[in-house]
Amino acid sequence: MDVVSGVVIGAGVVGLAVARQLCQADTDPQATWLVLEQFDAIGTQTSSRNSEVIHAGIYYPQHSRKAQWCVQGKAMLYDYLQARGLPHRACGKLIVATQPEHEAVLQRIVSKAEANGVLDLQWLDGDQVKAMEPALNARCALLSPSTGIVDSHAYMLSLQGDFENAGGVVALHSRVLRVTGQAGDFVLHMADGTTLGTRVLVNASGLRAPELASAMSMFPPEHVPPMHFAKGNYFTLTGKAPFSRLIYPVPEAAGLGVHLTLDMGGQAKFGPDVEWVQKPDDLAVNPQRLHDFEQAIRQYWPGLPDGALAPGYAGMRPKINAEGETAADFSLQGPADHGVEGLVQLFGIESPGLTSSLAIAQAVEQALKA
Numbered sequence: 001m002d003v004v005s006g007v008v009i010g011a012g013v014v015g016l017a018v019a020r021q022l023c024q025a026d027t028d029p030q031a032t033w034l035v036l037e038q039f040d041a042i043g044t045q046t047s048s049r050n051s052e053v054i055h056a057g058i059y060y061p062q063h064s065r066k067a068q069w070c071v072q073g074k075a076m077l078y079d080y081l082q083a084r085g086l087p088h089r090a091c092g093k094l095i096v097a098t099q100p101e102h103e104a105v106l107q108r109i110v111s112k113a114e115a116n117g118v119l120d121l122q123w124l125d126g127d128q129v130k131a132m133e134p135a136l137n138a139r140c141a142l143l144s145p146s147t148g149i150v151d152s153h154a155y156m157l158s159l160q161g162d163f164e165n166a167g168g169v170v171a172l173h174s175r176v177l178r179v180t181g182q183a184g185d186f187v188l189h190m191a192d193g194t195t196l197g198t199r200v201l202v203n204a205s206g207l208r209a210p211e212l213a214s215a216m217s218m219f220p221p222e223h224v225p226p227m228h229f230a231k232g233n234y235f236t237l238t239g240k241a242p243f244s245r246l247i248y249p250v251p252e253a254a255g256l257g258v259h260l261t262l263d264m265g266g267q268a269k270f271g272p273d274v275e276w277v278q279k280p281d282d283l284a285v286n287p288q289r290l291h292d293f294e295q296a297i298r299q300y301w302p303g304l305p306d307g308a309l310a311p312g313y314a315g316m317r318p319k320i321n322a323e324g325e326t327a328a329d330f331s332l333q334g335p336a337d338h339g340v341e342g343l344v345q346l347f348g349i350e351s352p353g354l355t356s357s358l359a360i361a362q363a364v365e366q367a368l369k370a
Contacts, residue, residue, distance in 0.1 A: 006200035011037035015204035021361035038175035049315030073359035087151035093246035183341035232272020241268035285311035320348035334367025
């Protein structure tokens with residue numbers, strides 16, 4: 001049986017960021033680090049089925065990991081992207097109030113953002129909004145200038161390149177079925193019948209992270225959270241959007257509403273909505289959501305042409321809270337939490353996971369040292 005220094009399970013954006021961090025920090029010249037990915041390419045699941053937004057850190061509860069890691073990760077991500085010349089744009093976003101009662105919601109958002117250290121929000125009245133985005137219907141709005149967009153695949157390829165340049169290896173078609181052994185002496189049992197030993201193990205497998213944690217004989221079962229899945233449907237705009245910024249309505253209970261985002265090529269897409277489903281592979285866009293999308297969009301863009309939306313794609317949020325429950329924070333469980341040296345579990349890493357990825361990677365390294 002081969003034995004390596006460390007293994008990260010999952011080659012999504014967070015898994016790649018974690019692997020890069022740990023491999024670059026390892027000073028042993030003989031160290032060997034692997035990323036094991038069950039599919040045939042990196043980032044094919046949650047990491048490639050999102051809005052590709054660099055979030056500012058506005059909405060999350062004060063002192064939560066989502067708030068702290070998003071604000072920290074945003075600064076780190078912009079620095080990383082700029083240093084490497086990777087495609088991104090700090091285009092800004094408008095959070096719009098279309099009804100009188102929405103203005104109080106915007107005020108609460110300002111307070112929450114300031115508590116999180118996001119101090120650049122700007123309050124715009126209706127005339128100022130019209131001057132910026134003439135097609136937008138809004139009584140008032142908040143401008144978040146530090147919100148942006150990124151080519152998530154280019155970012156993941158760069159993380160992979162950093163990891164491999166440090167001596168790491170990404171192994172595709174490598175599904176881990178279960179893990180036995182003990183702290184610092186883990187044995188991974190692979191789907192192809194082989195076994196692999198490692199001293200350090202990070203579970204960054206996203207949607208299947210709780211399932212995989214349950215298949216680790218040394219991991220206390222009471223630390224495994226439940227799995228829930230909230231699909232987000234996206235519809236694309238068939239014509240050119242009249243907006244240069246991202247447009248968000250006031251947030252919903254389980255998400256941020258049907259918002260308009262732009263990709264690096266200028267293509268506009270709307271979503272995601274929130275559709276609770278039973279299986280993580282339910283990734284077909286639900287055509288029955290089209291009417292609700294059109295109604296929601298016309299609240300802030302009355303000029304949406306009839307028939308202008310086409311099914312785009314769907315993503316899946318790896319929820320660890322059920323429908324109707326308060327949204328769970330990111331869960332990082334290290335040895336100090338569960339008592340197994342050399343093991344870190346990442347659960348419920350949904351949005352803003354992409355923005356937070358470099359900060360999460362640092363937190364994993366710290367958890368292994370604690």
